Amino acid sequence: MVTIGKYFVFLGYLFTRREKLSVYWRRFMEEAVNIGVNSVFIVSIVSTFIGAVSCIQTAYNLVSPFIPVSTVALIVRDMEILELAPTITCVVLAGKVGSNIAGELGTMRITEQVDALEVMGINSASYLVLPKVLAAMVTFPMLVILSAFLGILGGYLAGTLTGVISPKDYVSGIRNAFVPYNIFFMCVKPFVFGFLISTISSYKGYYTKGGALEVGQSSTQAVTNSCIAILVADYLLAQLFL
Amino acid sequence: MIELRDVAKAFNGNEVLKGVSATLKKGETNLIIGGSGTGKSVLLKCIIGLIKPDRGQILYDGRDFYRCDDEEKQAIRREMGVLFQGGALFDSKTVEQNVRFPLDMLTNQNEDEKRERVQFCLQRVGLEKAGDRMPSEISGGMKKRVAIARAIVMNPKYLFCDEPNSGLDPLTAVKIDELIQEITEEYQITTLVITHDMNSVMEIGQNVIFLYKGLKLWEGDNTTLTNSNVLELNEFIFANKLLRDQAP
Numbered sequence: 001m002v003t004i005g006k007y008f009v010f011l012g013y014l015f016t017r018r019e020k021l022s023v024y025w026r027r028f029m030e031e032a033v034n035i036g037v038n039s040v041f042i043v044s045i046v047s048t049f050i051g052a053v054s055c056i057q058t059a060y061n062l063v064s065p066f067i068p069v070s071t072v073a074l075i076v077r078d079m080e081i082l083e084l085a086p087t088i089t090c091v092v093l094a095g096k097v098g099s100n101i102a103g104e105l106g107t108m109r110i111t112e113q114v115d116a117l118e119v120m121g122i123n124s125a126s127y128l129v130l131p132k133v134l135a136a137m138v139t140f141p142m143l144v145i146l147s148a149f150l151g152i153l154g155g156y157l158a159g160t161l162t163g164v165i166s167p168k169d170y171v172s173g174i175r176n177a178f179v180p181y182n183i184f185f186m187c188v189k190p191f192v193f194g195f196l197i198s199t200i201s202s203y204k205g206y207y208t209k210g211g212a213l214e215v216g217q218s219s220t221q222a223v224t225n226s227c228i229a230i231l232v233a234d235y236l237l238a239q240l241f242l
Numbered sequence: 243m244i245e246l247r248d249v250a251k252a253f254n255g256n257e258v259l260k261g262v263s264a265t266l267k268k269g270e271t272n273l274i275i276g277g278s279g280t281g282k283s284v285l286l287k288c289i290i291g292l293i294k295p296d297r298g299q300i301l302y303d304g305r306d307f308y309r310c311d312d313e314e315k316q317a318i319r320r321e322m323g324v325l326f327q328g329g330a331l332f333d334s335k336t337v338e339q340n341v342r343f344p345l346d347m348l349t350n351q352n353e354d355e356k357r358e359r360v361q362f363c364l365q366r367v368g369l370e371k372a373g374d375r376m377p378s379e380i381s382g383g384m385k386k387r388v389a390i391a392r393a394i395v396m397n398p399k400y401l402f403c404d405e406p407n408s409g410l411d412p413l414t415a416v417k418i419d420e421l422i423q424e425i426t427e428e429y430q431i432t433t434l435v436i437t438h439d440m441n442s443v444m445e446i447g448q449n450v451i452f453l454y455k456g457l458k459l460w461e462g463d464n465t466t467l468t469n470s471n472v473l474e475l476n477e478f479i480f481a482n483k484l485l486r487d488q489a490p
Contacts, residue, residue: 111330116324121348
């Protein structure tokens, strides 16, 4: 409970004693590149293969002659949009971005760089963390959209190249019974997950005490706690929005 | 001038500072010396506002740091320059960007003014050609000098140095000491150096304060240091082999 309380107090610090807007804009762009652009490669690889595997495994399970083959594509699409693209991508990002944030802030803390900012009269939490949070909340939905597209494309490539589904059936399947609201839901999730990952990781990194060992521990805790928070939030969002 | 009045701090019931009072004089290098764990760094953190003392006052030219409002506190902070033990340079910025950082964040100077000021400060510490290098590419002594340049870039009234010579060879340590003293006298600032390096004490100790187990046991200058009757101070000073011959 104390930790949760401290976490909310920490969130409060982000919005007090703010710096000039131009400073935040510059920092936001730096963080957007660091968090968003630098994650495109890993997100692309993971998403494409998850889509491919989803297609093959769904086709393997759908053996009934009463179910049309195009259903494979429909299932891949809905799995991607509703769960795999937002949740799995964000779990991957919790590992990559979360550990990066916690490690960076933890190192800055133990090497007195955070103290140096405070002594200059700069709100270190706001200057260092707020741009990361905003960058994560903006770039994560973009990455998830890319992930969903590549996942469905991966399913198409795997399905058609192995012959489990024809290109025509696949395209027909992904167009069948499409619910546009699901796209909205898909974009809400990474927005929330981005906030959770960036704030939890920042909190863990910002309050690191000790040396290199503790920085490593903070990174590990940041990833673990972020993943748990993602799964809990995933359930709550599903309950709330669907 | 900075006045410390009965500054006390405890962590989990363990009293680290037990009511320290002292005056840090303007235009002089004030040194706080003492063995490890005597509360030197905690006292420095209390003075620069990173740790709030449990009791006592810290007065910056009469302004009580912990009793003034946020705006005044910010104003005092902007008059401080701090050299941290490891330099605390920002890893992701070049030497020039590190020195320029306070100007970018805290002033409305134009590009030319900033460039001129940064160049002046880097020249002052003898690093005018290192501006494009990253902190990871320079030596420990250079890092300290960059940190000094960053500390003086805002024309501080108060300069604080936490163990400026730790990890440096004797020659570089002397250069850093001389630089700190030159800057102090040139700009008439109040400088406080935390150290346990006796070379520094003998080199630049104009006003020396000896801390022992959270208490101030002695205060004076480096010329009277070796003649004190304080047993703990003598033990501390004459632990150094080079000074042992001078022991009373």
